[in-house]
Amino acid sequence: MKTFHITTFGCQMNEHDSEIMAGMLMEKGYAPADSRDSADIVIFNTCSIRENADKRFFGTLGTLKKRKMAEREAFTVCVCGCMMQQQHIIDTLKAKFPWVDVVFGTHNLHELPKLLDNLYTEKKKQLEVWPDGGEIVEGLPAERLFKHKSFVNIMYGCNNFCSYCIVPYTRGRERSRKPEDIVAEVKRLVADGVKEVTLLGQNVNSYKGCGEKGQADFTDLIYMLADIEGLERIRFMTSHPKDLSDKLIEAFKNCDKLCKYIHLPVQSGSTKVLKEMNRKYSREHYLELVKKIKTAVPEITISTDIIVGFPGETEEEFEDTLKLAEEVGYDSAFTFLYSIREGTPAARREDQVPEETKHERFNRLVDLINSTSAQKNAEYVGRVEKVLVDGASRSKDSVYEGRTDGFKLVNFLGPEGLEGKIVSVKITDSNTFSLSGEMVRE
Ligand code: SF4
Structure with missing residues:
Protein backbone atom coordinates (compact mmCIF):
# COMPACT_ATOMS: atom_id res chain seq x y z
CA MET A 1 0.00 0.00 0.00
CA LYS A 2 1.48 3.37 -1.02
CA THR A 3 1.29 6.23 1.45
CA PHE A 4 0.78 9.93 0.71
CA HIS A 5 1.37 13.30 2.34
CA ILE A 6 -0.22 16.61 1.26
CA THR A 7 1.32 20.00 2.05
CA THR A 8 -1.29 22.74 1.71
CA PHE A 9 -0.56 26.41 1.15
CA GLY A 10 -3.16 29.19 1.20
CA CYS A 11 -6.84 29.60 1.92
CA GLN A 12 -9.76 27.44 3.09
CA MET A 13 -10.54 26.57 -0.53
CA ASN A 14 -7.14 24.91 -0.79
CA GLU A 15 -7.56 23.25 2.60
CA HIS A 16 -10.83 21.77 1.45
CA ASP A 17 -9.32 20.72 -1.90
CA SER A 18 -6.66 18.85 0.08
CA GLU A 19 -9.37 17.12 2.14
CA ILE A 20 -10.98 16.02 -1.14
CA MET A 21 -7.65 14.76 -2.54
CA ALA A 22 -7.05 12.80 0.67
CA GLY A 23 -10.59 11.36 0.48
CA MET A 24 -10.12 10.27 -3.15
CA LEU A 25 -6.74 8.67 -2.45
CA MET A 26 -7.98 6.80 0.63
CA GLU A 27 -10.95 5.51 -1.36
CA LYS A 28 -8.44 4.08 -3.84
CA GLY A 29 -6.51 2.31 -1.10
CA TYR A 30 -3.67 4.79 -0.49
CA ALA A 31 -2.94 5.53 3.17
CA PRO A 32 -1.98 8.84 4.81
CA ALA A 33 1.67 9.07 5.95
CA ASP A 34 2.75 10.72 9.19
CA SER A 35 5.21 13.03 7.49
CA ARG A 36 6.48 14.16 4.11
CA ASP A 37 9.73 12.26 4.65
CA SER A 38 7.99 8.94 5.19
CA ALA A 39 5.46 9.27 2.34
CA ASP A 40 5.71 7.39 -0.97
CA ILE A 41 3.71 10.14 -2.67
CA VAL A 42 4.25 13.80 -1.80
CA ILE A 43 1.69 16.36 -2.99
CA PHE A 44 2.06 20.15 -2.84
CA ASN A 45 -1.21 22.07 -3.08
CA THR A 46 0.04 25.55 -3.99
CA CYS A 47 -1.31 29.08 -3.56
CA SER A 48 -0.48 32.14 -5.62
CA ILE A 49 -1.90 34.86 -3.38
CA ARG A 50 1.39 35.92 -1.77
CA GLU A 51 4.26 37.65 -3.50
CA ASN A 52 7.29 35.40 -3.80
CA ALA A 53 5.09 32.38 -3.03
CA ASP A 54 6.52 30.77 -6.15
CA LYS A 55 10.12 31.31 -5.00
CA ARG A 56 9.36 29.79 -1.61
CA PHE A 57 7.46 26.90 -3.17
CA PHE A 58 10.21 26.12 -5.68
CA GLY A 59 12.73 26.27 -2.82
CA THR A 60 10.75 23.65 -0.85
CA LEU A 61 10.25 21.52 -3.95
CA GLY A 62 14.00 21.63 -4.66
CA THR A 63 14.74 19.97 -1.33
CA LEU A 64 13.09 16.77 -2.65
CA LYS A 65 15.38 16.39 -5.66
CA LYS A 66 18.03 14.35 -3.85
CA ARG A 67 15.48 11.84 -2.58
CA LYS A 68 13.78 11.64 -5.97
CA MET A 69 17.11 10.94 -7.70
CA ALA A 70 17.91 8.22 -5.15
CA GLU A 71 14.53 6.50 -5.03
CA ARG A 72 13.34 7.16 -8.62
CA GLU A 73 10.03 5.37 -9.31
CA ALA A 74 9.53 4.40 -5.68
CA PHE A 75 8.96 8.05 -4.80
CA THR A 76 6.27 10.18 -6.49
CA VAL A 77 6.15 13.99 -6.45
CA CYS A 78 2.89 15.77 -7.41
CA VAL A 79 2.13 19.49 -7.56
CA CYS A 80 -1.26 21.14 -7.97
CA GLY A 81 -3.28 24.20 -6.93
CA CYS A 82 -3.62 27.81 -8.04
CA MET A 83 0.00 28.27 -9.07
CA MET A 84 -0.30 25.54 -11.67
CA GLN A 85 -2.96 27.56 -13.50
CA GLN A 86 -0.27 30.07 -14.49
CA GLN A 87 1.73 29.36 -17.62
CA HIS A 88 5.00 30.91 -16.38
CA ILE A 89 4.94 28.53 -13.41
CA ILE A 90 4.40 25.49 -15.65
CA ASP A 91 7.28 26.69 -17.85
CA THR A 92 9.58 26.96 -14.82
CA LEU A 93 8.54 23.52 -13.58
CA LYS A 94 9.28 21.92 -16.92
CA ALA A 95 12.63 23.66 -17.26
CA LYS A 96 13.99 23.36 -13.73
CA PHE A 97 12.10 20.49 -12.09
CA PRO A 98 11.70 17.88 -14.84
CA TRP A 99 11.75 15.13 -12.20
CA VAL A 100 8.27 16.12 -10.88
CA ASP A 101 5.91 13.24 -11.76
CA VAL A 102 2.38 14.66 -11.77
CA VAL A 103 1.14 18.22 -12.33
CA PHE A 104 -2.52 19.27 -12.32
CA GLY A 105 -4.55 22.42 -11.67
CA THR A 106 -7.53 23.63 -9.68
CA HIS A 107 -10.04 22.63 -12.36
CA ASN A 108 -9.10 18.95 -12.65
CA LEU A 109 -8.30 18.08 -9.07
CA HIS A 110 -10.79 15.18 -9.32
CA GLU A 111 -8.42 13.53 -11.81
CA LEU A 112 -5.66 12.87 -9.28
CA PRO A 113 -6.33 9.11 -8.85
CA LYS A 114 -6.48 8.68 -12.63
CA LEU A 115 -3.24 10.63 -13.14
CA LEU A 116 -1.49 8.45 -10.57
CA ASP A 117 -2.86 5.29 -12.20
CA ASN A 118 -1.57 6.50 -15.56
CA LEU A 119 1.82 7.28 -14.05
CA TYR A 120 2.17 3.84 -12.52
CA THR A 121 0.85 1.91 -15.52
CA GLU A 122 2.36 3.91 -18.38
CA LYS A 123 5.54 4.92 -16.51
CA LYS A 124 5.50 8.45 -17.86
CA LYS A 125 5.05 11.88 -16.34
CA GLN A 126 1.53 13.32 -16.18
CA LEU A 127 0.90 16.99 -16.94
CA GLU A 128 -2.82 17.84 -17.04
CA VAL A 129 -3.78 21.43 -16.34
CA TRP A 130 -7.19 22.41 -17.62
CA PRO A 131 -7.49 26.09 -18.61
CA ASP A 132 -11.18 26.33 -17.62
CA GLY A 133 -13.58 24.90 -15.07
CA GLY A 134 -15.96 22.78 -17.13
CA GLU A 135 -18.75 20.87 -15.40
CA ILE A 136 -18.78 20.77 -11.62
CA VAL A 137 -17.90 17.27 -10.45
CA GLU A 138 -20.23 16.09 -7.68
CA GLY A 139 -19.92 13.31 -5.14
CA LEU A 140 -16.18 13.51 -4.43
CA PRO A 141 -15.21 12.03 -1.06
CA ALA A 142 -13.34 14.14 1.50
CA GLU A 143 -11.14 13.16 4.42
CA LYS A 260 -23.89 35.81 14.07
CA TYR A 261 -20.55 36.48 12.46
CA ILE A 262 -19.66 38.03 9.13
CA HIS A 263 -16.34 38.37 7.38
CA LEU A 264 -16.82 41.40 5.17
CA PRO A 265 -13.61 42.35 3.35
CA VAL A 266 -13.30 46.13 2.99
CA GLN A 267 -9.72 46.24 1.57
CA SER A 268 -9.51 50.07 1.87
CA GLY A 269 -11.35 52.93 3.54
CA SER A 270 -10.80 55.29 0.60
CA THR A 271 -13.42 55.44 -2.15
CA LYS A 272 -10.74 56.43 -4.66
CA VAL A 273 -8.56 53.43 -3.80
CA LEU A 274 -11.60 51.13 -3.82
CA LYS A 275 -12.41 52.33 -7.33
CA GLU A 276 -8.86 51.62 -8.46
CA MET A 277 -9.09 48.20 -6.84
CA ASN A 278 -12.26 47.64 -8.94
CA ARG A 279 -14.20 46.75 -5.80
CA LYS A 280 -17.45 48.39 -7.03
CA TYR A 281 -18.54 49.92 -3.71
CA SER A 282 -17.65 53.13 -1.92
CA ARG A 283 -16.57 53.81 1.64
CA GLU A 284 -20.04 55.22 2.32
CA HIS A 285 -21.80 52.17 0.92
CA TYR A 286 -19.66 49.86 3.05
CA LEU A 287 -20.34 51.85 6.22
CA GLU A 288 -24.05 51.87 5.40
CA LEU A 289 -23.97 48.05 5.12
CA VAL A 290 -22.22 47.73 8.48
CA LYS A 291 -24.85 50.01 10.04
CA LYS A 292 -27.67 47.87 8.62
CA ILE A 293 -26.03 44.67 9.86
CA LYS A 294 -25.46 46.04 13.35
CA THR A 295 -28.99 47.42 13.53
CA ALA A 296 -30.44 44.04 12.54
CA VAL A 297 -28.16 42.03 14.85
CA PRO A 298 -26.46 44.20 17.50
CA GLU A 299 -24.41 41.30 18.91
CA ILE A 300 -22.90 40.34 15.52
CA THR A 301 -19.11 40.05 15.25
CA ILE A 302 -17.42 41.46 12.17
CA SER A 303 -14.02 40.75 10.65
CA THR A 304 -12.43 42.00 7.48
CA ASP A 305 -9.48 41.98 5.07
CA ILE A 306 -7.46 45.15 4.54
CA ILE A 307 -4.69 45.77 2.01
CA VAL A 308 -2.10 48.40 2.94
CA GLY A 309 -0.04 50.22 0.31
CA PHE A 310 -2.09 49.61 -2.84
CA PRO A 311 -0.33 51.43 -5.75
CA GLY A 312 -0.83 55.19 -5.46
CA GLU A 313 -2.23 55.05 -1.90
CA THR A 314 -1.51 58.41 -0.23
CA GLU A 315 -1.10 59.05 3.48
CA GLU A 316 -4.53 60.68 3.52
CA GLU A 317 -6.13 57.69 1.82
CA PHE A 318 -4.46 55.34 4.29
CA GLU A 319 -5.79 57.48 7.15
CA ASP A 320 -9.28 57.01 5.66
CA THR A 321 -8.71 53.27 6.17
CA LEU A 322 -7.67 53.82 9.78
CA LYS A 323 -10.75 55.97 10.41
CA LEU A 324 -13.04 53.41 8.81
CA ALA A 325 -11.53 50.59 10.88
CA GLU A 326 -12.06 52.67 14.01
CA GLU A 327 -15.63 53.51 13.07
CA VAL A 328 -16.59 49.88 12.31
CA GLY A 329 -14.78 48.49 15.38
CA TYR A 330 -13.76 45.16 13.87
CA ASP A 331 -13.53 42.12 16.10
CA SER A 332 -10.55 41.04 14.02
CA ALA A 333 -8.93 41.72 10.67
CA PHE A 334 -6.57 40.06 8.25
CA THR A 335 -4.14 42.77 7.24
CA PHE A 336 -1.96 42.45 4.16
CA LEU A 337 0.88 44.45 2.64
CA TYR A 338 0.00 45.00 -1.00
CA SER A 339 2.23 42.81 -3.15
CA ILE A 340 2.52 42.51 -6.90
CA ARG A 341 0.68 39.62 -8.56
CA GLU A 342 2.09 39.07 -12.00
CA GLY A 343 -0.68 39.29 -14.63
CA THR A 344 -3.00 41.65 -12.68
CA PRO A 345 -3.72 45.30 -13.66
CA ALA A 346 -2.34 46.72 -10.39
CA ALA A 347 1.00 44.99 -11.02
CA ARG A 348 1.53 47.16 -14.11
CA ARG A 349 1.16 50.43 -12.21
CA GLU A 350 4.25 52.54 -11.86
CA ASP A 351 3.20 54.33 -8.68
CA GLN A 352 3.98 51.41 -6.35
CA VAL A 353 4.23 52.51 -2.70
CA PRO A 354 7.76 52.20 -1.25
CA GLU A 355 8.23 49.15 1.00
CA GLU A 356 9.23 51.26 3.99
CA THR A 357 6.04 53.35 3.77
CA LYS A 358 3.93 50.21 3.41
CA HIS A 359 5.48 48.67 6.52
CA GLU A 360 5.10 51.83 8.57
CA ARG A 361 1.38 52.09 7.63
CA PHE A 362 0.89 48.37 8.20
CA ASN A 363 2.22 48.62 11.75
CA ARG A 364 -0.09 51.52 12.56
CA LEU A 365 -3.07 49.61 11.23
CA VAL A 366 -2.18 46.44 13.13
CA ASP A 367 -1.83 48.44 16.37
CA LEU A 368 -5.30 49.88 15.88
CA ILE A 369 -6.89 46.53 14.96
CA ASN A 370 -5.25 44.77 17.91
CA SER A 371 -6.39 47.38 20.36
CA THR A 372 -9.98 47.21 19.05
CA SER A 373 -9.91 43.38 19.14
CA ALA A 374 -8.71 43.43 22.75
CA GLN A 375 -11.47 45.88 23.72
CA LYS A 376 -14.13 43.84 21.94
CA ASN A 377 -12.93 40.63 23.59
CA ALA A 378 -12.90 42.26 27.04
CA GLU A 379 -16.64 42.90 26.65
CA TYR A 380 -17.20 39.14 26.79
CA VAL A 381 -15.83 38.72 30.30
CA GLY A 382 -18.68 37.62 32.60
CA ARG A 383 -20.88 36.34 29.74
CA VAL A 384 -21.82 32.70 29.15
CA GLU A 385 -21.15 31.61 25.55
CA LYS A 386 -22.05 28.44 23.64
CA VAL A 387 -18.79 26.93 22.39
CA LEU A 388 -18.41 24.21 19.76
CA VAL A 389 -15.39 22.28 21.04
CA ASP A 390 -12.72 21.62 18.42
CA GLY A 391 -10.37 19.64 20.65
CA ALA A 392 -7.37 20.12 22.89
CA SER A 393 -5.80 23.57 22.76
CA ARG A 394 -2.71 23.80 20.60
CA SER A 395 -1.07 26.07 23.14
CA LYS A 396 -1.79 24.36 26.47
CA ASP A 397 -2.18 20.75 27.52
CA SER A 398 -5.46 19.70 29.17
CA VAL A 399 -7.19 22.84 27.91
CA TYR A 400 -9.89 22.68 25.27
CA GLU A 401 -10.38 25.17 22.48
CA GLY A 402 -13.49 25.93 20.53
CA ARG A 403 -15.44 28.70 18.83
CA THR A 404 -18.42 30.75 19.90
CA ASP A 405 -21.29 31.44 17.52
CA GLY A 406 -19.51 34.76 16.77
CA PHE A 407 -16.28 32.85 15.90
CA LYS A 408 -14.37 33.91 19.01
CA LEU A 409 -11.67 31.45 20.01
CA VAL A 410 -12.22 30.19 23.59
CA ASN A 411 -9.85 28.15 25.77
CA PHE A 412 -11.27 26.40 28.83
CA LEU A 413 -10.70 23.48 31.16
CA GLY A 414 -13.14 20.59 30.97
CA PRO A 415 -13.59 16.85 31.47
CA GLU A 416 -12.58 14.30 28.83
CA GLY A 417 -14.74 13.65 25.78
CA LEU A 418 -15.98 17.11 24.92
CA GLU A 419 -14.62 17.26 21.37
CA GLY A 420 -17.42 18.00 18.89
CA LYS A 421 -19.92 18.98 21.61
CA ILE A 422 -21.51 22.38 22.12
CA VAL A 423 -21.01 23.42 25.74
CA SER A 424 -21.63 26.56 27.80
CA VAL A 425 -18.53 28.42 28.94
CA LYS A 426 -18.43 31.36 31.32
CA ILE A 427 -15.83 33.81 30.03
CA THR A 428 -13.43 34.82 32.78
CA ASP A 429 -10.58 36.46 30.89
CA SER A 430 -9.65 37.81 27.47
CA ASN A 431 -6.74 38.99 25.40
CA THR A 432 -6.29 40.33 21.86
CA PHE A 433 -6.82 37.03 20.08
CA SER A 434 -8.86 34.80 22.37
CA LEU A 435 -11.10 34.36 25.38
CA SER A 436 -10.71 31.98 28.27
CA GLY A 437 -13.26 30.63 30.69
CA GLU A 438 -14.79 27.88 32.73
CA MET A 439 -17.26 25.31 31.58
CA VAL A 440 -20.72 25.74 33.03
CA ARG A 441 -22.31 22.41 33.90
CA GLU A 442 -25.97 22.27 32.93
S1 SF4 B 1 -13.76 39.12 -5.18
FE1 SF4 B 1 -11.88 40.18 -5.83
S2 SF4 B 1 -10.41 39.64 -4.22
FE2 SF4 B 1 -12.08 38.16 -4.05
S3 SF4 B 1 -11.41 36.41 -5.31
FE3 SF4 B 1 -12.67 37.73 -6.63
S4 SF4 B 1 -11.19 39.07 -7.66
FE4 SF4 B 1 -10.12 38.15 -5.90
Missing part, protein backbone atom coordinates in the same frame (compact mmCIF):
# COMPACT_ATOMS: atom_id res chain seq x y z
CA ARG A 144 -12.21 15.83 6.92
CA LEU A 145 -9.85 17.42 9.38
CA PHE A 146 -12.64 17.53 11.99
CA LYS A 147 -15.45 15.05 12.61
CA HIS A 148 -17.88 17.71 13.82
CA LYS A 149 -17.42 20.47 11.27
CA SER A 150 -16.84 20.71 7.59
CA PHE A 151 -16.22 23.05 4.68
CA VAL A 152 -18.73 22.82 1.85
CA ASN A 153 -17.96 24.41 -1.51
CA ILE A 154 -21.09 26.04 -2.88
CA MET A 155 -19.45 27.68 -5.88
CA TYR A 156 -16.16 27.91 -7.70
CA GLY A 157 -14.29 30.78 -9.35
CA CYS A 158 -14.84 34.52 -9.35
CA ASN A 159 -16.11 37.11 -11.85
CA ASN A 160 -14.98 40.22 -10.04
CA PHE A 161 -11.45 40.89 -11.26
CA CYS A 162 -10.34 43.06 -8.36
CA SER A 163 -7.31 44.75 -9.87
CA TYR A 164 -4.81 43.24 -7.39
CA CYS A 165 -6.11 39.67 -7.40
CA ILE A 166 -5.00 36.60 -9.32
CA VAL A 167 -7.91 34.33 -8.32
CA PRO A 168 -10.17 34.87 -11.39
CA TYR A 169 -7.20 33.81 -13.52
CA THR A 170 -6.39 30.70 -11.47
CA ARG A 171 -9.85 29.51 -10.39
CA GLY A 172 -11.83 30.61 -13.45
CA ARG A 173 -15.29 32.16 -13.77
CA GLU A 174 -18.07 31.75 -11.23
CA ARG A 175 -19.94 28.44 -11.27
CA SER A 176 -22.56 27.62 -8.63
CA ARG A 177 -23.47 24.13 -7.51
CA LYS A 178 -27.11 23.07 -7.65
CA PRO A 179 -28.88 23.72 -4.32
CA GLU A 180 -30.13 20.11 -4.09
CA ASP A 181 -26.57 18.81 -4.49
CA ILE A 182 -25.41 21.04 -1.64
CA VAL A 183 -28.36 20.06 0.57
CA ALA A 184 -27.69 16.37 -0.13
CA GLU A 185 -24.00 16.80 0.76
CA VAL A 186 -24.82 18.59 4.02
CA LYS A 187 -27.37 15.90 4.95
CA ARG A 188 -24.68 13.25 4.43
CA LEU A 189 -22.25 15.27 6.55
CA VAL A 190 -24.78 15.68 9.36
CA ALA A 191 -25.50 11.94 9.29
CA ASP A 192 -21.74 11.51 9.73
CA GLY A 193 -21.59 13.71 12.84
CA VAL A 194 -21.13 17.23 11.43
CA LYS A 195 -22.75 20.01 13.46
CA GLU A 196 -21.31 23.04 11.71
CA VAL A 197 -20.77 23.76 8.02
CA THR A 198 -18.81 26.63 6.51
CA LEU A 199 -20.07 27.41 3.03
CA LEU A 200 -17.16 28.32 0.80
CA GLY A 201 -16.92 30.50 -2.28
CA GLN A 202 -14.83 33.48 -3.40
CA ASN A 203 -18.00 35.56 -3.28
CA VAL A 204 -20.83 33.54 -1.74
CA ASN A 205 -23.19 36.50 -2.00
CA SER A 206 -23.37 36.05 -5.75
CA TYR A 207 -24.31 32.36 -5.49
CA LYS A 208 -26.99 31.49 -8.06
CA GLY A 209 -27.90 27.84 -7.99
CA CYS A 210 -30.19 26.57 -10.68
CA GLY A 211 -32.09 23.71 -9.12
CA GLU A 212 -35.10 21.50 -9.69
CA LYS A 213 -37.34 24.14 -8.08
CA GLY A 214 -35.88 27.06 -10.04
CA GLN A 215 -33.16 29.49 -9.11
CA ALA A 216 -31.96 29.87 -5.53
CA ASP A 217 -29.86 32.74 -4.27
CA PHE A 218 -27.47 32.54 -1.32
CA THR A 219 -30.08 33.37 1.31
CA ASP A 220 -32.53 30.80 -0.12
CA LEU A 221 -29.74 28.24 0.18
CA ILE A 222 -29.13 29.15 3.83
CA TYR A 223 -32.80 28.62 4.68
CA MET A 224 -32.79 25.28 2.83
CA LEU A 225 -29.78 24.14 4.87
CA ALA A 226 -31.25 25.45 8.11
CA ASP A 227 -34.12 22.98 7.66
CA ILE A 228 -31.73 20.05 8.00
CA GLU A 229 -32.30 18.42 11.36
CA GLY A 230 -29.11 17.92 13.37
CA LEU A 231 -27.23 20.75 11.68
CA GLU A 232 -26.58 23.34 14.36
CA ARG A 233 -24.45 26.06 12.81
CA ILE A 234 -24.03 27.59 9.36
CA ARG A 235 -21.12 29.90 8.52
CA PHE A 236 -19.85 31.23 5.24
CA MET A 237 -16.70 32.64 3.74
CA THR A 238 -16.28 35.04 1.89
CA SER A 239 -18.68 37.90 1.28
CA HIS A 240 -18.32 40.69 -1.22
CA PRO A 241 -19.88 43.96 0.04
CA LYS A 242 -21.19 44.85 -3.42
CA ASP A 243 -23.44 41.76 -3.43
CA LEU A 244 -24.50 41.64 0.22
CA SER A 245 -28.30 41.79 0.15
CA ASP A 246 -30.87 43.07 2.66
CA LYS A 247 -32.38 39.60 2.40
CA LEU A 248 -29.18 38.08 3.84
CA ILE A 249 -29.06 40.70 6.60
CA GLU A 250 -32.63 39.73 7.52
CA ALA A 251 -31.57 36.07 7.59
CA PHE A 252 -29.01 36.88 10.31
CA LYS A 253 -31.95 38.07 12.36
CA ASN A 254 -34.41 35.30 11.49
CA CYS A 255 -32.33 32.18 11.06
CA ASP A 256 -31.05 30.84 14.41
CA LYS A 257 -28.62 28.43 12.79
CA LEU A 258 -26.86 31.17 10.82
CA CYS A 259 -23.94 32.18 13.05
